[in-house]
Amino acid sequence: MKIAFAGKGGSGKTTLSALFTRHLAAAGLPVVAIDADINQNLGAALGVAPADLARIPPMGAHIRDIKELLRGTNPRIGSADEMVKTTPPGPGSLLLGMAPGNPVHERFGHRVDGATLMVTGPFSEDDLGVSCYHSKIGAAELYLNHLVDGPGEYVVVDMTAGADSFASGLFTRFDVTFLVAEPTVRGVGVYRQYADYARDHGVDIRVIGNKVQDAADVEFLREHVGDALAACFGHSAFVRAMEKGRHPDLAELEDDNAKTLAWMRDTVDGAVKDWPRFTRQSVEFHLRNARAWAGAATGADLAGQVDPDFVLGPDKLAAQRAAAAGATA
Ligand SMILES: Nc1ncnc2c1ncn2[C@@H]1O[C@H](COP(=O)(O)OP(=O)(O)OP(=O)(O)O)[C@@H](O)[C@H]1O
């Protein structure tokens, strides 16, 4: 299941991404956490030491290699240079699973307390005026577009703040989007912006109130986001300890906040996978991208990269595995 954490800057996206990742990993479940924010803070929130963080290869810096890998033998994609961040998979593409052996996890993943952390990388000085951060996040988009995840398998993505995530099709790549909102006017304002974009695309948004202190805070959130308010996470001494560089055991998290994490997992487990829609939207955003800029930028026939009969899903991954096993038998 693909899960996004979105919301206003400073609302708690990184904190809740990290805690939710730890919650899943502590239950022994396969979970990949992706830091796809300009402020790369997820690794620290997961308790990765700075020296180890510095050694994690950023996906955004190796996007060409990722394209080369994922295009596999897809005859519709002539070269990695013709591939853009929205190029959807088709017959011959390398599909990714969550089981051990995923080559993207092997190259870019860092194991931390049972979870796998990957990072898109920081926005560097060299990028200024040359490319935008969205091109780095494109590495995560390509990965998600080729990933066949099943029930009980989780990918948690810490997104950029505000409505930036809508600059590409990335926001349609998730089974559940947790919109983290503080009980403030600006916090709920970002929800409204998100909801407007998301409505047309069937994006499933659940608001998680954060830094909630009392009943009046809950009332405020309910008044402004209505039924979209799914759960609340309280102002937390545990989180403040994290902020001081400590990495307390998850068992020490306040009971109500632990219940919120468990509830979030139930929400994700109850979400329905819709591979035809996932495929349709990846094609839709690819064609939109092609018309807007990418066709001219690459000189490639981007529309021709789409196989109209291909629908991503577990059957395609199973077929790829069977073919690989046959080839080595
Ligand atoms: N439930 C909470 N209780 C107490 N402090 C919290 C809570 N949630 C987040 N914070 C604090 O709020 C600040 C912002 O949190 P965080 O970095 O997770 O937000 P963010 O949305 O990822 O921010 P950015 O947009 O900068 O990436 C941090 O100092 C964090 O420790």
Ligand SMILES: [Mg+2]
């Ligand atoms: Mg953050």
